[in-house]
Amino acid sequence: xxxxxxxxxxxxxxxxxxxxxxxxxxxxxxxxxxxxxxxxxxxxxxxxxxxxxxxxxxxxxxxxxxxxxxxxxxxxxxxxxxxxxxxxxxxxxxxxxxxxxxxxxxxxxxxxxxxxxxxxxxxxxxxxxxxxxxxxxxxxxxxxxxxxxxxxxxxxxxxxxxxxxxxxxxxxxxxxxxxxxxxxxxxxxxxxxxxxxxxxxxxxxxxxxxxxxxxxxxxxxxxxxxxxxxxxxxxxxxxxxxxxxxxxxxxxxxxxxxxxxxxxxxxxxxxxxxxxxxxxxxxxxxxxxxxxxxxxxxxxxxxxxxxxxxxxxxxxxxxxxxxxxxxxxxxxxxxxxxxxxxxxxxxxxxxxxxxxxxxxxx
Numbered sequence: 175x176x177x178x179x180x181x182x183x184x185x186x187x188x189x190x191x192x193x194x195x196x197x198x199x200x201x202x203x204x205x206x207x208x209x210x211x212x213x214x215x216x217x218x219x220x221x222x223x224x225x226x227x228x229x230x231x232x233x234x235x236x237x238x239x240x241x242x243x244x245x246x247x248x249x250x251x252x253x254x255x256x257x258x259x260x261x262x263x264x265x266x267x268x269x270x271x272x273x274x275x276x277x278x279x280x281x282x283x284x285x286x287x288x289x290x291x292x293x294x295x296x297x298x299x300x301x302x303x304x305x306x307x308x309x310x311x312x313x314x315x316x317x318x319x320x321x322x323x324x325x326x327x328x329x330x331x332x333x334x335x336x337x338x339x340x341x342x343x344x345x346x347x348x349x350x351x352x353x354x355x356x357x358x359x360x361x362x363x364x365x366x367x368x369x370x371x372x373x374x375x376x377x378x379x380x381x382x383x384x385x386x387x388x389x390x391x392x393x394x395x396x397x398x399x400x401x402x403x404x405x406x407x408x409x410x411x412x413x414x415x416x417x418x419x420x421x422x423x424x425x426x427x428x429x430x431x432x433x434x435x436x437x438x439x440x441x442x443x444x445x446x447x448x449x450x451x452x453x454x455x456x457x458x459x460x461x462x463x464x465x466x467x468x469x470x471x472x473x474x475x476x477x478x479x480x481x482x483x484x485x486x487x488x489x490x491x492x493x494x495x496x497x498x499x500x501x502x503x504x505x506x507x508x509x510x511x512x513x514x515x516x517x518x519x520x521x522x523x524x525x526x527x528x529x530x531x532x533x534x535x536x
Contacts, residue, residue: 177247178307190239192227194323202249207239210328220438229477232470249314272516290452293507321489336494339414343441347484349429355388358420372411380513385420388449395443450474473505493529
């Protein structure tokens with residue numbers, strides 16, 4: 175692959191490199207920043223950035239990759255039919271994670287915490303023949319409606335990959351702004367490994383409530399900037415390969431409203447969203463910081479191209495993996511409410527880890 179050579183040569187020269195394909199995209203892109211990427215300064219504004227790529231951690235300032243070169247290439251788009259295999263359980267991690275969930279449920283019952291999103295990791299050795307660009311192509315084939323990405327920033331010392339369905343902030347060349355609330359998760363395949371249609375999904379009160387928290391959070395952000403003219407679509411069930419989710423979409427015509435600064439304002443208000451953090455935000459962040467035993471780093475942050483072709487596409491970094499040498503650290507999380515059941519929440523993280531494992535580990 176020509177793009178594979180460019181990826182490897184860029185890394186060898188100390189460049190920061192990002193390769194991605196937008197949901198349902200017909201082509202993919204590879205961007206190189208020969209400076210290695212930089213952390214933006216406090217007070218930065220989205221509209222002031224040059225064309226490039228942003229990658230932000232869960233907490234902290236983002237890295238910006240300047241578009242020194244951008245090339246396009248094709249990714250396979252046909253559905254990938256690799257089987258859905260059951261992941262191996264790690265008893266120690268299961269016990270630890272379920273104890274976190276129990277602690278969260280108790281904290282929610284005491285208040286004021288209403289929801290908290292807890293994450294965990296799963297470490298595995300990659301196959302000897304693992305290739306980043308080949309894996310990206312397989313992710314694109316397996317998840318056509320996801321943002322698939324491979325990212326290398328020298329300062330981070332590893333490669334990040336994701337296949338995420340969750341838009342954080344998006345604005346196209348026509349000035350249409352979009353964000354979504356995405357929460358509630360169930361298996362997208364039945365016991366025999368066959369795909370379940372979204373129309374067959376049945377949602378529990380816990381899952382409906384979890385998604386409603388995220389939707390209310392977005393609407394509260396609109397209220398803070400006195401935005402009343404928006405279109406709300408949903409909630410509806412969507413399929414992301416091996417998972418089903420509840421999704422509500424919010425659209426704003428920024429040109430009609432003469433509101434070009436909306437994407438930047440909403441980015442500052444939304445991140446980290448209640449879909450990756452919880453409600454209320456600060457109480458959730460505090461609980462996560464004292465409970466989780468790992469550094470989320472870029473997991474549950476955001477990433478994507480900005481100001482390229484008069485468009486910006488930033489996605490929440492979910493279904494993600496950090497790769498260092500032949501080691502892969504998979505990240506997954508789930509929203510905890512008063513009605514959560516620890517065993518079910520563990521199973522949800524198993525399904526989410528499988529999103530990348532079924533492609534990268536075979």
